[in-house]
Amino acid sequence: METAEFETQLLASIRQIGIPPRPVILEKIALEMRRDEPDLITLARIISADVSISGSLLKVVNSPYFGYRTKARTVQDALTMLGLANTASTIATIVLRNVLPPMPAMERFWDASARVAEISGWLAQEIGRKDGVRSEDAYTFSLFRDCGIPIMMRKFPQYIETLAIANADTERAFTEVEESRHPTNHAVVGSLLGQSWWLPENTCQAIRHHHDFVSIRAGAGALSPTVRRLIALSQLAERIDQEMTGQNQSCEWHKMGEACLELLDLSAADLPALQAGASELMRGHAP
Amino acid sequence: MDGLTGFLDRNECLHALTTSIADAQASAPALAVLWVGIDRFRQINASFGHRAGDNVLAQLAYRLRSRAKVGDRLARIGGDEFVVLLPDSHPSLSTAAAERILSVLSEPLEIGDVRIRPSASVGIALAQAGEAPESLLERADRAMVIAKELGGSQYVNSGDERQAGRSGNLLAREELAIEEQLHEALEMGGLSLNYQPILNTRDGGIEALEALMRCNVRGQAISPAHFIPVAEKTGLIVRLGEWTLLTAARLVDRLALEGRQVKVAVNVSRAQLTAPKFKQTLYAVLACSDVSPASLELELTESLFMDMSTVVRNNLDAALEAGFPLAIDDFGTGYSCLAYLKDLPARKLKLDRAFIVGLPEDKKSFAIVRTVTQLARDLGMTVVAEGVETQAQYDSLCAAGVDAIQGFLLCRPLTEPALDTWLQGRQG
Numbered sequence: 001m002e003t004a005e006f007e008t009q010l011l012a013s014i015r016q017i018g019i020p021p022r023p024v025i026l027e028k029i030a031l032e033m034r035r036d037e038p039d040l041i042t043l044a045r046i047i048s049a050d051v052s053i054s055g056s057l058l059k060v061v062n063s064p065y066f067g068y069r070t071k072a073r074t075v076q077d078a079l080t081m082l083g084l085a086n087t088a089s090t091i092a093t094i095v096l097r098n099v100l101p102p103m104p105a106m107e108r109f110w111d112a113s114a115r116v117a118e119i120s121g122w123l124a125q126e127i128g129r130k131d132g133v134r135s136e137d138a139y140t141f142s143l144f145r146d147c148g149i150p151i152m153m154r155k156f157p158q159y160i161e162t163l164a165i166a167n168a169d170t171e172r173a174f175t176e177v178e179e180s181r182h183p184t185n186h187a188v189v190g191s192l193l194g195q196s197w198w199l200p201e202n203t204c205q206a207i208r209h210h211h212d213f214v215s216i217r218a219g220a221g222a223l224s225p226t227v228r229r230l231i232a233l234s235q236l237a238e239r240i241d242q243e244m245t246g247q248n249q250s251c252e253w254h255k256m257g258e259a260c261l262e263l264l265d266l267s268a269a270d271l272p273a274l275q276a277g278a279s280e281l282m283r284g285h286a287p
Numbered sequence: 288m289d290g291l292t293g294f295l296d297r298n299e300c301l302h303a304l305t306t307s308i309a310d311a312q313a314s315a316p317a318l319a320v321l322w323v324g325i326d327r328f329r330q331i332n333a334s335f336g337h338r339a340g341d342n343v344l345a346q347l348a349y350r351l352r353s354r355a356k357v358g359d360r361l362a363r364i365g366g367d368e369f370v371v372l373l374p375d376s377h378p379s380l381s382t383a384a385a386e387r388i389l390s391v392l393s394e395p396l397e398i399g400d401v402r403i404r405p406s407a408s409v410g411i412a413l414a415q416a417g418e419a420p421e422s423l424l425e426r427a428d429r430a431m432v433i434a435k436e437l438g439g440s441q442y443v444n445s446g447d448e449r450q451a452g453r454s455g456n457l458l459a460r461e462e463l464a465i466e467e468q469l470h471e472a473l474e475m476g477g478l479s480l481n482y483q484p485i486l487n488t489r490d491g492g493i494e495a496l497e498a499l500m501r502c503n504v505r506g507q508a509i510s511p512a513h514f515i516p517v518a519e520k521t522g523l524i525v526r527l528g529e530w531t532l533l534t535a536a537r538l539v540d541r542l543a544l545e546g547r548q549v550k551v552a553v554n555v556s557r558a559q560l561t562a563p564k565f566k567q568t569l570y571a572v573l574a575c576s577d578v579s580p581a582s583l584e585l586e587l588t589e590s591l592f593m594d595m596s597t598v599v600r601n602n603l604d605a606a607l608e609a610g611f612p613l614a615i616d617d618f619g620t621g622y623s624c625l626a627y628l629k630d631l632p633a634r635k636l637k638l639d640r641a642f643i644v645g646l647p648e649d650k651k652s653f654a655i656v657r658t659v660t661q662l663a664r665d666l667g668m669t670v671v672a673e674g675v676e677t678q679a680q681y682d683s684l685c686a687a688g689v690d691a692i693q694g695f696l697l698c699r700p701l702t703e704p705a706l707d708t709w710l711q712g713r714q715g
Contacts, residue, residue: 030476036506083404085474129390132406132440148571155574183609184570192571195530196537198476202438204526224437 065121117142119237131225148186174211232260292348300362304420319376322427326439328367385442408434409442481700494691536576566605580610640674647683657687
């Protein structure tokens, strides 16, 4: 192979790693969903063609944090239980980790995201469904919430340091700290990515505002109740996870906890019971 | 009586309301109207057929009835809309009732062997002293519409709409339908970009590609002439605009990987420039792609400059600082103020088609085109003529010194695959 050609290809592959394009499977599903009468059987066939994705899909749908009583045995079961749009979002959560730029030391980040997502899904049923937030919405949102972080890391070499500073800041919003050091923040990046993956609009809005402690307060009218509830559930889930694992201490609960509890109609006294429930959930399907 | 559900029909509902209002005024306590709309019912009908749709309605009506309290009146108002009249109600009772309704209607439902999860939106209106029944119903309906706009599965109290959602602009029914389609497009992949080449008059080379948004929902294309105004009215244009920026950036990226350096021009609306985090969004686009900002040109309409707020100005400065070139679109249609040509560091000026259409016969148009082109050039700007359809127009524009041409004469807007073919054709 010519050196120049090789270099072009190498450059191409490096660049492609960096850009999270819309995964082909999501494109195929979107194509089918756009039809006048989407055909579930065709869709099931498209999804089943990828054994790893369809396996993960069934695992997620049948997990306790999705809260379905009936079990899905086939991809088609999963499709009818979740509906088309939700299936697409769930598949997006499955492929997300593989398409984002790989980073050293990101394992912990992804593991924490997965736990927070599961606890969020569980909390959504446990606290009671309201404002149109279903378990699967809470789960998807929590998994996507921080997807801007690996992208920021790739673009800005100093970003690791920024994360540490933002996690330790008790006053300013997380994104404000980011913006004091970079021209953008992971919430805006994440919501843009979510939009380009056709995630539900509420999910994208929630990604964008998940550190926005002013907007989630009661009476702040900028965000819809659905979006605020998604954010509150996820922050609470993160708090519970951090209490459980003792890892990744951030100051988000300090800044947002009160507003989140109020939004969810909870008080601090409810936390121990929720924590116990979450521990049981996580023990139930520990890897 | 409504045949399918056994509920009151619209007229009976109005009648019942009139009586209830009279009763309520006699004995003081308030009367509440809950307008219940089934979310995305159109899709149920479309996916499973009307018979299944009717079956769903009947089941949902049964659920409503089974949870109703003594004295509540139920009516079916439109295809998929119900009204619940609650006598002796007050705000907390009516919201509790709305919560109950949302919860009971969202239980899973079987259609054949398919299981769906329906949901509903509820608008609540409490009768005000002396209010006509029609007005009460209308307020409940409007609140329900807002609840739907907020994504459904929720209730909105009449009077809280402003707080709950956007700034008020009430839309006509057909606009609402388009708005719903836009939401659907955003979530189901119904948006796409077409690209119209802009070619240099000098050597026929590609000056840029203008990205044009297209919307396609359930196999049906919606004309930009219809959906852009609705998107602007509702503020959805901000999300559509963000989506466009990233999608255009990805095209530039992909073409660069294939060895083609092309600039794409993207329309940026006033709403985007006044929305929070415009600058951060631009940089987020750069973070999610590998494009150089120089290859994403932001096209701004002239009307923007007539009322340039500090926010807009700062955002434009931020865009320039980031390295995005600016172009002035539709030049000459508004109050073409020459002062901003001096102040605004735009590098390109796009002449509106209004000046092109009469060429070459219309001597006045020609004079304007030639003079503006000369002026813009002296200011260091490139001039593009839009909407060029005939060779005679093209020749006339060349004579006037225009730098680049866009229009059906050269090329229609192309889908992405068609663009690839077109680019390959030029190479060969």
